[in-house]
Every structure is written in C-alpha cells, then in structure tokens.
Amino acid sequence: MDGNFSTKSDVFSFGVLVLEIVSGKKNRGFYHSNSELNLLGHAWRSWKEGKGLELIDPAVGDTYDEQEVLRCIQVGLLCVQERAENRPTMSTVVLMLNSETATMAQPKTPGFCLGRNTHETDSSTSKQDESCTVNQVTVTMLDARLSS
Incomplete structure (x- = not known):
C-alpha cells in the first residue's frame, strides 16, 4: 500500500497466484455473486x-487430491494475511507445500479483500456503493466542495 x-x-x-491457480480465476475483478468479494475475500x-x-476450478474435474488442494489454499491464505509479519517466508512456503506433515498455522484475515457494502446505515454518512474491507476498515470516497 505504501509503495514499499x-x-x-x-x-x-x-x-x-496460488489462489488464482486453484480457482482458475483472477483476483482483480472477480466478484462472487452474493457477497461481491474479490478472490481473496471469497477464498477467505x-x-x-x-x-x-x-x-x-471446475475445469480440474475430479482429478485432484483433496488434502493437497486444501494445503495449497491454506498456504495461499497464509501468504496473503493482512499483517506482513504474519506471512511466512518463501522458504517456509516451499516447506509447507512439499511436506504433508509440516505444521501450518490457521490463516488470519487477508489484506485487500475489498467488497461492496450492501446495506445502507445512514444516508448522510454512507452510500450503497462504498467499499469496505472484510476487516471493517473503510475506504473513504472524497467529494470536492465548490466554493461560491
């Protein structure tokens, strides 16, 4: 977010990338019809x-090992956790993907899970199309004021 x-x-x-491969969908522009979350939010x-x-991805059919897919999803979610210090290192990621016995933490909320706010609380302070993240951080839409 800070360009670093x-x-x-x-x-x-x-x-x-892992979540995109598993789902066959791109993160940008993917919205689940009910929740309108992007891929990260939908996966979470x-x-x-x-x-x-x-x-x-339905194109995979039934030719997959459920445990391997769940491990990939869990690793993907661990990698996209909102707080960078909670994310694993790449060497740990490789270990988790290559080992069926590697101990993995439960993922925490991912970052950049933008969705659309579907209910209006107060017409003076919110609009139906404002965005907010799953973790209750709002994105403010600024409007310019014209001086007379």
Whole structure:
C-alpha cells in the first residue's frame, strides 16, 4: 500500500497466484455473486466456512487430491494475511507445500479483500456503493466542495 516492496510483498503476490491457480480465476475483478468479494475475500470466506474445496476450478474435474488442494489454499491464505509479519517466508512456503506433515498455522484475515457494502446505515454518512474491507476498515470516497 505504501509503495514499499519487500520479501513479504513477494510472499503476498505468491499467495495471490496460488489462489488464482486453484480457482482458475483472477483476483482483480472477480466478484462472487452474493457477497461481491474479490478472490481473496471469497477464498477467505470459503475457508472460514469449511468450504475450501468449493474454490477449485471446475475445469480440474475430479482429478485432484483433496488434502493437497486444501494445503495449497491454506498456504495461499497464509501468504496473503493482512499483517506482513504474519506471512511466512518463501522458504517456509516451499516447506509447507512439499511436506504433508509440516505444521501450518490457521490463516488470519487477508489484506485487500475489498467488497461492496450492501446495506445502507445512514444516508448522510454512507452510500450503497462504498467499499469496505472484510476487516471493517473503510475506504473513504472524497467529494470536492465548490466554493461560491
């Protein structure tokens, strides 16, 4: 967000790529019809609800190992956690992907899970199309004021 690149931002990008590969969808512009979350938000919600396998690209068919796919989704979500210090290093990512016995933490909320606010609370302070993240951080839309 600040324009600073680091190994942790590379890990974030890798996590997005993993989730895109599993789902067959791009993160940018992907919106689930009900929740209007991007791919990260949709993957996070599916994971929290215990429905991670619903994320799989239908083109894959039934030719996959469920445990391997769930491990990939979990690793992807660990890589895209909002707080950079919670993200694993790439060497840890490689270890987690290559080992069936590697211990993995439960992922925390991902960063950049923009969705659309679907309910209006107060017409003077919010609009139906304002954006907010899953973690309740709002994005403010600025309007210029014309002076008379």
